[in-house]
Amino acid sequence: MSSVNLGMPGTRVAYGSGNLYEETPFPEHARSELENKQMRANIGHATHTIRTKRGRVVGELPDWQDLRDAGSAIKKEVGARLPELLEQFEANVTARGGVVHWARDAAEANGIITDLVRAKGVDEVIKVKSMATQEIGMNEHLEAQGITAHETDLAELIVQLAEDKPSHILVPAIHKNRDEIREIFSRRMPGAGAELTNEPAVLAEAARSYLREKFLDTTVAISGANFGIAETGTLTVVESEGNGRMCLTLPKTLITVMGIEKLLPRFADLEVFTQLLPRSSTGERMNPYTSMWTGVTEDDGPEEFHVILLDNGRSAVLGDPDGRSALHCIRCSACLNVCPVYEHAGGHAYGSTYPGPIGAILSPQLTGVAAEQNNSLPYASSLCGRCYEVCPVKIDIPSILVHLRDEDIRTKHGQRDDQASAQRATVLEARAAEAEASGAPVEPAEHPADFKKKRVPSEMDLLMKAAGTVMSSGTRMGLAERALPVGRGALKPFGGLKWLPGMVGGWTQERDIPVPPSQSFRNWWQKNGANAEQRVERDLGQTHLPQADGAPGPTPSLAAGIEEHAAWGAEAQAVYHLRAQRPDPEGQDTKSSEVNSTGEEPA
Ligand code: SF4
16 A cells, blocks of 8 residues: 655645656547548547537536536536545445555556456456556556456447457547447457447447456456546446446446545435436437446445556646646546647557546646646647536636646756646656656656756747836836838838748747837827827716616726626626525416526625
């Protein structure tokens, strides 16, 4: 057993390892994936279908926004009380006959699983689809130890037989069409003949027959968990095919790997998430198979139950107030299905178990932004905000992306501080430990001490520093703008500048430098500022709210106008919530729009 850092400030954090990055960073990977027309067509079709279904079932619920608020509030509570809830969960699992293990990182979790499987004297296990086991690279680790883990979820089975990688959280084989699946089954699935057709029912039946043998013959199963209830020690798995139910009930030994953030405080909290999750993920009103178990029960289900509580960088995420809400994710994949970047680049481009918008904020935080393979992920977004609008637990993904971009810039450009150095050193140490545990040779890497040296500023750092010095002072900016007429005279005959040399050449690869305008904004404001201010005063006078007696009040100042409108917004929110809670006496439809009209969290 090892200790788990629970995000306490000032404690050195342990970053995650395992399948959280690939050597090829996102920009390069995305470029090659864009060439794959078949993959893009499959993903475009599938995401369009799922998001249409989601929109329909979400629109049916008049209290959808309240459910989102409730989900977000419960997840915030979990983050704030995590140490206490974990101990409560451990006590309740243990009291019901289960065994709790704590794993700081992927290597520790894999080591615990291997020991448990070996203790049973078997070399095969069956698996329920689980992001946590993918994250720690469990299948690969077990294979290296001579143990085969059979995937039982249909899509995961397709990916496993194809020796491929999942590309979507919910639909791992979203990049394969049925012709490709038929070919994979014919070639790799024992018992599936060459006469297999590409009919979905035929393919499903072939997988069913193959898996049925595995369910009946295998005595150890491994699962993840969607939720763990601290109050009772109950684990929950939601799935659509019934394979999970088989894995969780038939084998003699069950091992569950669960990220520490998956806890819920109370059993009653499940009510919120069993409504949010199926509507957001598969676009269904209710999940087809929801399995729950608490410890072990004599003559019913597994005789032995182990749960591994996995940190693998989560404490580090929890320690960042601006990024920690990424841990609220319930892996519904709604953000993937609306993301224009994901739709074109596909899941493999992200290089991590977690693709799409959630991957772009979670993976770099789990590994530390200083892990160079993941530091391009926060830029894999147009910041359009659709991911936030659909997220059932209201994770503000765009704001976290901006926060991580800021961290990346600070880490890269000659401003390395102690925190960034510690991050990088921890990443290197985690990789070395992982390589050692798996028996792979340890790559010669930067020595952590070298990393801590202050970097010599690059040309870009110096250029940015100079730009910052000029732009942070009105006087200096005014002086610099005096050179505009010279630039205008030089560039006007050419219609702008299409090429710049050297380091600044990157700018003109994507855009031209336009001819400077005849006057700067500063000059324009000096001449016209008084008129503009008068217009603002006049407009505020026309639009500000009337007094209680209906008479228009005095023309407010700009600040007073903003305050007044903010107060009105809060009042509208309160009315909205009251209306949502009250039964409609007329029996009329009181459906709310899907997106909160103010886009704000209620007070
Ligand atoms: S971030 Fe939100 S929308 Fe995306 S997978 Fe997680 S819960 Fe779903």
